[in-house]
Amino acid sequence: MAIILGIDPGSVKTGFGIIKVDGNRHEYVTSGVIRLPITEDLPARLKVIHDSLQEIIQTYSPRFVAVEQVFMAKSAGSALKLGQARGAAIVACVTSGLEVAEYSALQIKQAVVGTGAAKKEQVQHMVKVLLKLPAVPQEDAADALGAAICHANTRSGLLNLSGVTSIRRGRMR
């Protein structure tokens, strides 16, 4: 049994989702969105991401963290903001002693829907189905849960969950 935290970092909202994995069974634990105080300055906003995630980590004690990898952003400006949010989120996890695995959007779509060409709505729908949720979770929370499901479903993830080996970045060591 392993608890996985998925994170979808963003400069306005950061989604998170926690699932419990036991063999092939995925169980929903919690999910939500950390809304950043847009009236505050950058350091204060990054502190909110960091502190909120550390609180979530302390409360639910996940063993693994999965974050969506970003290859391209719309513009240099939005990439900088997204990068700052990712940096704050990842630091919150590594300073808590957690291993952080990054998965591409393609890997997450493949793991959740079965095809890398899946649309956002299909990912959200399958997250609802796979975790037996009463309704489709909020977009950022669904993306975070998708990353967590991806970590559980990838071969390396499964190996790691069963304690066969340790992984980082989805690769076996």
Next chain:
Amino acid sequence: MAIILGIDPGSVKTGFGIIKVDGNRHEYVTSGVIRLPITEDLPARLKVIHDSLQEIIQTYSPRFVAVEQVFMAKSAGSALKLGQARGAAIVACVTSGLEVAEYSALQIKQAVVGTGAAKKEQVQHMVKVLLKLPAVPQEDAADALGAAICHANTRSGLLNLSGVTSIRRGRMR
């Protein structure tokens, strides 16, 4: 008397510089460059930035932190990497209870050289002169020291140093 930490975050090297300010007197304390292990994955690299800066903060107990503000990067890819490094660096400071002020390159050049049109080499030269250094410091360290000098020299910075008021983002509160 106040100790100011200047940081020049980067995804390959992160410069830092510490100065001691007493009225109009600036005294060099230390500076250097945190080199990131490029063979490691992103979470491990961000942890190096975070942990190194927290160690520096614990060792020198700065009261203020100044970071160069970034408006534009060369590309979305480099902006994302820079953003992640900035996020890790800023989180290391705010979780240590420090206020982080951001200054534009223009503000730093004006504060150090006296003109916003100054070239990089002029900033480095003036950092050497102002801090009475035997040689020009390494580029990233010089930029970090420049940010620290800028914080000390700005009106809001001076007000803050003398305990008249508290500032954030260079604005009086």
